[in-house]
Amino acid sequence: MTTMSWRDTRTHYGRISRWLHWVTGALLLWQLGGRVAQWLVGAEPWVQVMNSTHRSLGSALMVLLMLRALWGLYNLSRRPRHDAGLMLLAGFSHLLLYALMLLVPALGLLMTWASGQAFAPWHVPLFSAGESHATTAALAAQWHVWLGWSLVVLVIGHILMALVWHLLIRRDATLRRMIGPPPQSEAADTASLKEPRQ
Secondary structure, eight states, X not given: OOOOOSSOOSSSOOHHHHHHHHHHHHHHHHHHHHHHHHHHHOSOHHHHHHHHTHHHHHHHHHHHHHHHHHHHHHTTTXXXXXXXXHHHHHHHHHHHHHHHHHHHHHHXXXXXXXTTOOBOGXXXXXXXXXXXXXXXXXXXXXXXXXXXXXXXXXXXXXXXXXXXXXXXXXXXXTTHHHHSOOOHHHHHHHHHHHSOOO
């Protein structure tokens, strides 16, 4: 029986990293999916349901991303490594992905504040209604949309790289590090550490 560690190792991502990764992914797909659905089919009732949570889930996603970034930095020296040839590309793409995932909701918050609207996601007041700053609100809205669509493209690329390049073409262990159990050898080592010494 294999045991999954809480922290990351050189061969796989631990429980916390996996939880943060998949919850972030689910929230992000919901957020972006609502906007893509509105663009494709218009203001259908089910699309309106998805988009009604856009601001509150965007705030939650921003907090989750900050926690994920801190956890990633804490585990940086233990995380699985990419091949030398892909190290630079993977690092840059992940950095860009994180930057957009933080910047897009930050621009959404700026747009809401500059519009003079109060905002209290999950009943936590972030700011109250105030003076409107039309120019700032319009600029923030514009960049929120542009960078949001850029994030859609980047997320699709991230999924395709994982499924097509790593799983189907290279058939390497990249996806298994985030989904599958740890290797038997490492699990045995972890179990041996937990055994009481005689």
